[in-house]
Amino acid sequence: MSSNHTKCSGFVCLLLLFVFLLFRNADCGQIVRTLPGYTGTLPFKLETGYVSVGQSEIFYLFVESQGNPEVDPVLFYIVGGPGCAALNGFFFQTGPLQFNGTDYTGGLPSLHLYPYTWTKTASIIFVDAPVGSGYSYSTNASDYNITDLESANQSHVFIRKWFNEHPQFIPNRFFVATDSYSGILAPIITQKILDDNKAGVEPKISLVGIISGSPHTDGNLEENYRVPQAHLLGLLSSTLYESAKTNCNDTYYDVDASTVSGDCLEDLEEIDNCLEQINTEMVLAPKCATIAPSSDYRNMRRSLKEKSRQFPLPSSRSTDYYCKDFGYLLADIWANDKGVQSTLHVREGTIQEWRSGDHDLVVAHTSTEYWLAELNITLDEDWRPWYVGGQVAGYTMKYTNYGYRLTYATVKGSGHSPTEWKGRESYEMFERWIHFYPL
Ligand SMILES: *[C@@H]1O[C@H](CO)[C@@H](O)[C@H](O)[C@H]1NC(C)=O
Numbered sequence: 276m277s278s279n280h281t282k283c284s285g286f287v288c289l290l291l292l293f294v295f296l297l298f299r300n301a302d303c304g305q306i307v308r309t310l311p312g313y314t315g316t317l318p319f320k321l322e323t324g325y326v327s328v329g330q331s332e333i334f335y336l337f338v339e340s341q342g343n344p345e346v347d348p349v350l351f352y353i354v355g356g357p358g359c360a361a362l363n364g365f366f367f368q369t370g371p372l373q374f375n376g377t378d379y380t381g382g383l384p385s386l387h388l389y390p391y392t393w394t395k396t397a398s399i400i401f402v403d404a405p406v407g408s409g410y411s412y413s414t415n416a417s418d419y420n421i422t423d424l425e426s427a428n429q430s431h432v433f434i435r436k437w438f439n440e441h442p443q444f445i446p447n448r449f450f451v452a453t454d455s456y457s458g459i460l461a462p463i464i465t466q467k468i469l470d471d472n473k474a475g476v477e478p479k480i481s482l483v484g485i486i487s488g489s490p491h492t493d494g495n496l497e498e499n500y501r502v503p504q505a506h507l508l509g510l511l512s513s514t515l516y517e518s519a520k521t522n523c524n525d526t527y528y529d530v531d532a533s534t535v536s537g538d539c540l541e542d543l544e545e546i547d548n549c550l551e552q553i554n555t556e557m558v559l560a561p562k563c564a565t566i567a568p569s570s571d572y573r574n575m576r577r578s579l580k581e582k583s584r585q586f587p588l589p590s591s592r593s594t595d596y597y598c599k600d601f602g603y604l605l606a607d608i609w610a611n612d613k614g615v616q617s618t619l620h621v622r623e624g625t626i627q628e629w630r631s632g633d634h635d636l637v638v639a640h641t642s643t644e645y646w647l648a649e650l651n652i653t654l655d656e657d658w659r660p661w662y663v664g665g666q667v668a669g670y671t672m673k674y675t676n677y678g679y680r681l682t683y684a685t686v687k688g689s690g691h692s693p694t695e696w697k698g699r700e701s702y703e704m705f706e707r708w709i710h711f712y713p714l
Pocket residue numbers: 328329330425428429432
């Protein structure tokens with residue numbers, strides 16, 4: 276019985292290998308040498324392609340390290356939402372190019388090199404996961420509605436298949452890198468990699484760690500921490516905060532109006548009034564209405580004007596009221612352009628419209644500190660400042676436990692997520708940490 280089983284699975288393996296070889300070329304990524312909006316040849320190696328996971332086709336952009344790709348680490352990089360596109364990470368967080376929104380007058384936005392790209396010292400696979408984000412698609416409609424567990428499984432299968440197609444990177448140190456919402460996926464993906472590595476599944480992934488920016492973990496905890504965080508930031512008076520704390524028994528989110536006191540409800544209403552017009556991603560930035568982008572960029576200017584009551588027009592005086600969401604609009608225009616899609620080797624007719632997803636989940640750093648403390652791991656180095664250019668760039672704590680290291684760092688003056696607001700500081704933090712230097 277068991278020998279039959281072995282023979283049988285041996286046969287299946289051979290068959291799979293055969294199919295794999297036949298379709299290998301179709302699956303492999305393609306090199307992209309120029310990009311619409313960028314003048315000249317790209318000074319970094321960019322590859323795009325799809326990896327099949329079940330009936331889903333997961334799109335990725337791979338940027339090879341501009342440092343020493345043979346030894347530099349490889350990052351599997353997914354952003355938040357869920358549903359944010361890989362291009363969001365590529366253009367606004369850790370990738371080598373950014374949009375130039377200065378004096379934008381319509382048409383395809385132009386691109387320039389970004390000095391704080393993490394690809395200076397790491398190779399990054401920017402992935403459109405789960406399916407439905409960015410350029411990823413499925414031939415089975417039910418794949419577009421998946422749970423976090425299924426999504427993590429999809430990412431795990433992606434990672435193994437990607438390494439099979441890029442065996443030269445198997446020995447490199449590997450990190451699961453996530454931002455915002457995907458913080459919830461990072462430990463699940465990592466656990467799956469560890470389990471399969473332990474079970475001897477090939478290729479063995481050289482997993483070293485996780486990097487999570489403003490990680491989403493426990494939604495209730497994060498929502499609840501908004502109130503004390505708002506008080507710390509000076510958005511709520513001490514009187515109001517102390518009153519709410521007492522009246523609501525420290526619970527400000529998902530309160531049951533039938534069981535809490537009227538005083539609590541009154542306080543919560545006042546808190547809402549104080550925070551309603553605040554940009555929760557970055558409290559110092561203006562709150563901009565999110566405008567529905569028009570994929571027809573020729574009408575962009577007009578459509579912006581029509582909506583200008585809610586959305587300040589960028590102008591040469593844009594420093595007066597800089598609206599960060601403008602960049603997302605440029606990304607929508609760029610990513611939906613047919614010429615761009617063809618350059619990126621996006622398969623024709625596979626997606627309706629490229630969407631960047633939402634950016635509304637905000638994680639108070641105090642909520643992260645709360646669950647870190649709950650892990651009961653040994654604190655190796657307590658809260659201390661870390662520096663960039665001789666100035667305090669934020670604060671850090673280091674935990675250690677049986678050879679595992681966990682570094683927590685805040686980035687001073689940053690919004691959600693730090694890579695989008697404090698590029699230089701975020702790069703320096705990453706560069707030191709990934710090469711085992713203290714922050
Ligand atoms: C993970 O995904 C693979 C490929 O789609 C599938 O064969 C497998 O059943 C999935 N596993 C889980 C636990 O969902």
